[in-house]
Amino acid sequence: MKEITTKSGRKIEVYDDLFSYGLITQLYYDLRSMEFPLVTQNDTSVLDYSGVFGFGKNLPLDLMLAFIEKSDRHSELSLFLSEYSPIRSWVNVYNGQHSTNRYHTDDYCQGYTVKGQLMSMLYYANPKWDLEWDGGTVFRSDDLEDVEYLSDYKPGRIVLFDSSIPHKIYQTSSLAHPYRFTVNTIFKNNNLVQFHNISIS
Numbered sequence: 001m002k003e004i005t006t007k008s009g010r011k012i013e014v015y016d017d018l019f020s021y022g023l024i025t026q027l028y029y030d031l032r033s034m035e036f037p038l039v040t041q042n043d044t045s046v047l048d049y050s051g052v053f054g055f056g057k058n059l060p061l062d063l064m065l066a067f068i069e070k071s072d073r074h075s076e077l078s079l080f081l082s083e084y085s086p087i088r089s090w091v092n093v094y095n096g097q098h099s100t101n102r103y104h105t106d107d108y109c110q111g112y113t114v115k116g117q118l119m120s121m122l123y124y125a126n127p128k129w130d131l132e133w134d135g136g137t138v139f140r141s142d143d144l145e146d147v148e149y150l151s152d153y154k155p156g157r158i159v160l161f162d163s164s165i166p167h168k169i170y171q172t173s174s175l176a177h178p179y180r181f182t183v184n185t186i187f188k189n190n191n192l193v194q195f196h197n198i199s200i201s
Contacts (some may be wrong), residue, residue: 001015006165008142012151018158029092034057056092068146077160084188084189086186088186102139103167108162118189119187120162120184122183125183126179127155128177131152132175134172135153135173138150138168138169140165142167144166153170
């Protein structure tokens with residue numbers, strides 16, 4: 001696991017090689033078999049209507065939990081999963097043809113608005129993705145002045161990060177596979193209380 005601390009003190013954790021190629025491929029084909037409506041979508045929050053037009057749909061909350069459990073290395077995420085619970089999950093399919101890919105955060109999800117209480121788990125689902133295809137995720141400082149971290153799109157990678165960190169898709173190259181699949185799941189701290197769109201802990 002690689003850990004990055006932003007200049008505002010928030011965490012980004014990167015997990016590689018958690019899943020076998022067989023597991024990665026199985027989930028990918030499960031996702032590909034779904035029907036996708038054309039929606040206003042982006043790499044993460046489906047509530048950001050200035051995001052990327054693409055294909056996406058909500059997923060069962062336990063999908064990624066069950067997928068992680070199949071990994072021989074699922075214990076690496078066990079502490080996080082004991083402290084956080086999923087509140088929304090979806091798959092996004094991006095084809096790189098639109099110019100509305102903008103920086104956004106995920107921390108206004110389901111009415112929870114306290115910074116640091118929501119975490120995003122981004123999973124790169126394509127089983128094959130060449131480095132030259134770009135298409136990773138750029139994380140920036142709150143003022144968007146500095147790049148905090150650039151995550152390459154690596155098949156099977158999980159990026160776990162504070163949902164209040166601004167980020168966007170790094171534009172795919174013209175050589176890339178036409179469909180970039182990601183699964184994003186938003187988790188809330190189990191000590192967080194939601195009340196009339198006000199979050200207290």
